Amino acid sequence: MLHCDQLTLRQGRRTLLQPLDWKVRAGECWWIAGRNGCGKSTLLATLAALRHADGGHIRLCGQPLPQLTPRQRAQRLALLPQASHDAFDYAVQDAVAAARFAWSDSGDTPQRVAAALDAFDLGRLATRPLQALSGGERQRVALASVMAQDAPLILLDEPSNSLDLAHQAALQQQIGRWRAQGKAVLLVSHDLQLAPACASHALLLDEHGAHRQYPLAELGAEHLAAVLGYPLTRLHHAGHPCFLPGHPS
Amino acid sequence: MSHSLTLDRPLRGALRLPTLPLLTLLTLLSGGSLLLACSSGSIALGAGELWLAASGHGSTLADTLLSLRLERALTAWVTGGSLALAGVLMQSLLRNPLADPYVMGVSGGASVGALLALWLGLALWQVDSAAVAGALTLSALLFLLARRDFARSSGTVLLLLTGVLLSAACGALISLLLTIAPDAQLRGMVFWLVGDIAGTPLRPWPWLVLLPAALLAWWQAPAINLLALHGDHALTLGVPVAMLRRLLLVLAALLTASAVSQGGSIGFVGLMVPHACRLLCGPDLRRLIPAAVLSGAALLVLADTLARTIVAPMQLPVGVLTALLGVPVLFWQLQRTRRRLA
Numbered sequence: 001m002l003h004c005d006q007l008t009l010r011q012g013r014r015t016l017l018q019p020l021d022w023k024v025r026a027g028e029c030w031w032i033a034g035r036n037g038c039g040k041s042t043l044l045a046t047l048a049a050l051r052h053a054d055g056g057h058i059r060l061c062g063q064p065l066p067q068l069t070p071r072q073r074a075q076r077l078a079l080l081p082q083a084s085h086d087a088f089d090y091a092v093q094d095a096v097a098a099a100r101f102a103w104s105d106s107g108d109t110p111q112r113v114a115a116a117l118d119a120f121d122l123g124r125l126a127t128r129p130l131q132a133l134s135g136g137e138r139q140r141v142a143l144a145s146v147m148a149q150d151a152p153l154i155l156l157d158e159p160s161n162s163l164d165l166a167h168q169a170a171l172q173q174q175i176g177r178w179r180a181q182g183k184a185v186l187l188v189s190h191d192l193q194l195a196p197a198c199a200s201h202a203l204l205l206d207e208h209g210a211h212r213q214y215p216l217a218e219l220g221a222e223h224l225a226a227v228l229g230y231p232l233t234r235l236h237h238a239g240h241p242c243f244l245p246g247h248p249s
Numbered sequence: 250m251s252h253s254l255t256l257d258r259p260l261r262g263a264l265r266l267p268t269l270p271l272l273t274l275l276t277l278l279s280g281g282s283l284l285l286a287c288s289s290g291s292i293a294l295g296a297g298e299l300w301l302a303a304s305g306h307g308s309t310l311a312d313t314l315l316s317l318r319l320e321r322a323l324t325a326w327v328t329g330g331s332l333a334l335a336g337v338l339m340q341s342l343l344r345n346p347l348a349d350p351y352v353m354g355v356s357g358g359a360s361v362g363a364l365l366a367l368w369l370g371l372a373l374w375q376v377d378s379a380a381v382a383g384a385l386t387l388s389a390l391l392f393l394l395a396r397r398d399f400a401r402s403s404g405t406v407l408l409l410l411t412g413v414l415l416s417a418a419c420g421a422l423i424s425l426l427l428t429i430a431p432d433a434q435l436r437g438m439v440f441w442l443v444g445d446i447a448g449t450p451l452r453p454w455p456w457l458v459l460l461p462a463a464l465l466a467w468w469q470a471p472a473i474n475l476l477a478l479h480g481d482h483a484l485t486l487g488v489p490v491a492m493l494r495r496l497l498l499v500l501a502a503l504l505t506a507s508a509v510s511q512g513g514s515i516g517f518v519g520l521m522v523p524h525a526c527r528l529l530c531g532p533d534l535r536r537l538i539p540a541a542v543l544s545g546a547a548l549l550v551l552a553d554t555l556a557r558t559i560v561a562p563m564q565l566p567v568g569v570l571t572a573l574l575g576v577p578v579l580f581w582q583l584q585r586t587r588r589r590l591a
Contacts, residue, residue, distance in 0.1 A: 074487030087344040088532035102487030
């Protein structure tokens with residue numbers, strides 16, 4: 001679904017990402033982990049064509065990324081950005097419905113919007129203005145918009161930000177459903193419990209642009225600890241791997 | 250929970266009317282303002298006299314009054330509509346409810362261009378072209394200086410500051426032009442600058458700007474909604490962001506230039522009208538664009554009628570009235586923003 005060939009990212013003279021060969025297939029969920037400022041969000045922005053790659057090529061669903069029109073890209077890829085700022089008081093359901101822009105209306109928009117609102121427990125808030133929402137509610141609106149966009153590749157930048165526990169669990173289930181539907185998910189997250197529970201693979205980025213790829217089963221605490229700069233312990237909990245800070249002793 | 254949802258009939262709060270009644274109401278208001286403008290003045294014309302004059306059977310005096318007043322009212326109509334639409338487009342483009350052609354300096358740019366042409370003693374069409382060139386130059390400058398501020402929430406302040414600075418620069422240039430202008434041109438320049446519709450002949454091209462611009466903006470409304478919602482990230486939802494921004498910038502500049510060349514600097518219509526309309530019909534541009542054009546037009550027709558009757562036989566410049574109305578609205582908006590930040 002997504003092919004990166006020698007993809008390189010730079011910021012000024014600093015290398016954020018050394019040449020990366022990477023394949024993301026349908027049904028996979030990649031956890032992208034690394035310290036603050038190591039280039040995780042920049043990587044997502046590049047994949048979403050919000051900025052140019054500084055080297056290498058990206059192919060999305062078999063086609064070179066720069067050759068796709070914005071509408072074609074939006075039909076293939078959805079991005080949940082890290083922060084959003086609302087200047088105007090759109091209603092929740094209008095904001096979610098607007099995410100259907102790339103698709104010509106075949107009459108199923110109301111059902112899709114209702115399903116997306118329902119998946120993130122927003123039914124009661126549908127007519128509320130965005131500016132009246134709390135941080136967690138606003139984040140759920142952004143997630144519902146991503147769902148309504150219905151793209152096969154989903155890029156999530158810190159999706160569990162400001163979500164309470166129950167809604168984090170709902171997010172985890174939704175990522176599971178997306179994978180079962182054959183969508184691929186890229187997940188940037190600092191959540192050492194949610195991310196390993198959702199992911200099938202991990203891409204670790206260090207501060208010098210070096211990177212390693214692991215199937216999640218082979219991701220050891222020492223690999224992650226080396227990248228995050230803090231000792232970690234790998235546990236198995238509630239049917240999923242997870243990581244805890246510190247040594248077991 | 251979703252079963253109780255009725256998405257085909259959006260509920261947007263008690264104040265907000267459904268689209269059709271709202272637009273019908275505003276159309277009637279807009280037409281009514283024209284009738285009022287035609288009937289009121291030093292010699293009031295009743296409905297019967299208006300009807301006779303309009304059908305060509307009235308007295309010579311009524312005929313003359315009607316054609317003079319209608320011409321002036323139509324000029325006010327198209328100017329007000331253009332200013333309100335320019336305000337809506339600039340606010341969406343800059344993702345900032347405080348943007349308006351007057352605050353951001355675009356009308357200042359148009360004024361500098363037009364005053365320069367007046368100072369040089371050029372013909373009317375050259376004054377118009379100079380206003381367009383001034384507005385476009387200033388918009389381009391604003392866009393170039395502030396293009397990185399669109400996406401960030403912290404960019405709002407930088408963006409407004411940039412506009413305020415450009416506006417101040419235009420103000421200085423205007424003062425300079427007025428200082429060095431010969432007496433023969435000075436009176437015309439000052440009167441032009443204050444914002445007045447009196448004596449402006451009815452011209453076709455402001456209509457040729459407003460109507461296509463409103464249609465184009467309305468057609469692009471879903472994309473502009475996304476730009477207002479998401480800024481740069483609208484690209485990932487399928488909006489050709491760079492192209493749309495250029496389109497909005499050019500439309501807003503053309504509308505501002507057209508309004509400024511007809512009525513001088515008429516402040517705050519572009520700020521007040523979109524605000525009032527957002528309260529009535531919400532931020533969705535498919536409703537907001539027609540609502541703002543109709544109410545902007547009605548507002549300026551009414552303000553102009555008031556300006557020429559309130560202290561008759563003296564006539565006030567209409568810009569004075571709109572500014573006096575606009576400043577409290579701006580204060581109110583700032584207060585709302587303050588409360589939200591607190």
